[in-house]
Each structure stands twice: as C-alpha cells, then as structure tokens.
Amino acid sequence: MKKRMLGAFEEEVLLVILHLEDNAYGVTIRRMWQEVMGRRISVGAIYATLDRLEQKGFIRSELGEATLERGGRAKRFYKIAAPGIQALNETRVGREKMIEGLGFRWETSRGKV
Amino acid sequence: MLQADRRRIEPKADSKSFAKRTVVLIGLISANAVLLSLSFFLTKYDWIPVVLVTTLAALHKYLLNYAYVELNKDSESRLPQFGERMIVLFLPKGLSECMLGDLLEEYTTIHAEFGASRARIWFYKQLVTSLRPLLWRNLEVVVRTRIRILTDANRKDA
Numbered sequence: 242m243k244k245r246m247l248g249a250f251e252e253e254v255l256l257v258i259l260h261l262e263d264n265a266y267g268v269t270i271r272r273m274w275q276e277v278m279g280r281r282i283s284v285g286a287i288y289a290t291l292d293r294l295e296q297k298g299f300i301r302s303e304l305g306e307a308t309l310e311r312g313g314r315a316k317r318f319y320k321i322a323a324p325g326i327q328a329l330n331e332t333r334v335g336r337e338k339m340i341e342g343l344g345f346r347w348e349t350s351r352g353k354v
Numbered sequence: 355m356l357q358a359d360r361r362r363i364e365p366k367a368d369s370k371s372f373a374k375r376t377v378v379l380i381g382l383i384s385a386n387a388v389l390l391s392l393s394f395f396l397t398k399y400d401w402i403p404v405v406l407v408t409t410l411a412a413l414h415k416y417l418l419n420y421a422y423v424e425l426n427k428d429s430e431s432r433l434p435q436f437g438e439r440m441i442v443l444f445l446p447k448g449l450s451e452c453m454l455g456d457l458l459e460e461y462t463t464i465h466a467e468f469g470a471s472r473a474r475i476w477f478y479k480q481l482v483t484s485l486r487p488l489l490w491r492n493l494e495v496v497v498r499t500r501i502r503i504l505t506d507a508n509r510k511d512a
Contacts, residue, residue: 267455268456283480284456284460284484288452288484288487288488289488310462311456311458312454314452314454314458315455316456317448317452
C-alpha cells in the first residue's frame with residue numbers, strides 16, 4: 242500500500258489539532274502554531290492547509306454554534322481522523338529512518354541527545 | 355494571546371467620531387423615549403386607531419435597529435468592508451464564513467488592545483498574506499479535478 246507522507250507544515254498542523262482536542266478551530270490552531278514555532282502565519286495559510294488535509298481525509302470538520310463575538314458566524318471545529326494518525330506515524334517512522342546512523346547529537350528542548 | 359513582542363500603543367480616541375456618535379445616541383434615546391411614552395399613553399384610549407399605535411411601535415423598532423447599525427459603524431465589531439467583500443468574492447462560502455469569523459474574533463481583540471488603526475493594518479496584512487496560499491490552493495483543486503476528468507475519459511476510451 243502506498244505510504245502517505247505529510248509535508249512539514251501539514252504534520253505540524255495535525256499535531257496542533259491533536260493537542261487542542263475539542264477546541265481546534267482556525268484561531269486556536271493559528272495561535273498555538275505561532276506560540277510553539279515562534280513565527281507568524283497568515284489565516285489563509287492555515288485554512289488552505291486545513292482544506293487540503295480534509296480533502297485527503299486526514300481530518301474531519303464540523304460547524305459549531307454561531308456566536309455574537311464572531312458576527313454571527315460559526316466556528317469550524319477540526320478533529321483528526323484515523324488516516325491522519327496513520328499518516329503522522331508513517332511520516333515519523335520515515336523521518337527516524339533518515340536520521341538513524343547520522344552520528345551527531347540532536348539538540349532538543351531537554352538538551353542534546 | 356497575541357505576540358508578546360508587540361509594542362503596546364494606547365488606542366487613540368477619535369474625537370469627531372465620538373462626538374458624532376454621542377449626538378446620534380442622545381437623539382435616538384430621546385426619540386425612542388418619546389415614542390414609547392406616546393405608544394403607552396395611546397393604548398389607554400379605545401378610540402385611538404390600532405394602526406397608529408402599531409406604526410409608532412414599528413417606528414420605535416426601526417430607530418432601535420438604526421441606532422444599533424449606527425453605533426456599530428467603524429467599531430471593533432465590524433471588519434473593514436472592502437476586505438470583507440474581497441474574502442467573500444474570492445473564497446467559497448463555507449470557507450469564507452469561517453475565515454471571516456476567525457478574522458473578526460482576532461480583529462476585536464487587537465482593536466480593544468491596540469486601537470482601530472493597528473487592527474485595520476493587521477487585517478489588511480492578513481488579507482494580503484492569505485491571498486497567495488488560498489489562490490494556490492484553489493489552483494491546486496482546479497488542476498487536480500481537471501486531471502481526474504481527463505484520466506477518467508482516457509480510461510473509458512481504452
């Protein structure tokens with residue numbers, strides 16, 4: 242079966258959705274990505290990626306209730322689907338295989354490993 | 355949470371707009387008070403035509419609605435009109451509605467924290483930087499659909 246590899250940004254967005262659990266919608270996804278990555282990203286870039294991931298079947302979305310603070314517009318909540326989890330795993334395994342045997346120490350948040 | 359490195363700027367009060375809004379608000383409150391008292395007074399008398407009372411009530415409702423629209427003009431609860439129209443024009447409805455909601459949510463936060471001009475700059479910056487990925491995505495969808503149609507046609511021919 243053909244392996245489904247994710248792009249770096251797609252992988253990051255999927256991980257953010259996993260972190261946010263039931264509260265994953267455009268604003269929260271963008272904020273968390275910016276906080277973790279330390280860079281800025283446009284709303285359009287997030288939505289383009291979410292649309293692509295949904296079309297690939299990696300995430301599914303449902304509309305929430307319309308709220309006054311959003312001018313009567315509903316939030317679209319995203320949840321990760323089983324193929325999304327599988328794609329994340331395959332991407333991780335693929336990356337680990339590439340890293341194996343390189344022989345230098347990686348810097349992580351806990352120091353060098 | 356917004357970017358922590360942003361400089362805090364006190365929102366500048368627009369004196370003209372504030373004065374205009376205050377006048378409009380006082381005028382509308384007075385007009386509504388008169389209308390309400392009149393409607394209440396007229397209902398005591400059976401001989402007053404119902405149509406008149408209903409018309410006054412409708413006028414009262416219209417003024418309330420007008421006040422709401424007038425007071426919300428250029429305020430934090432509305433995105434810049436041109437940008438909003440651009441998003442509606444270029445994006446599919448399902449996507450544009452959610453994106454506009456998200457933009458409004460953040461716009462309101464920035465408006466409250468940094469003022470109207472900062473919020474407007476942020477909004478237009480978002481609009482400009484969002485165009486490229488969204489147009490690219492639209493193009494991707496169109497090309498993929500076209501390829502699928504051509505592949506299906508070729509399979510049928512074969």
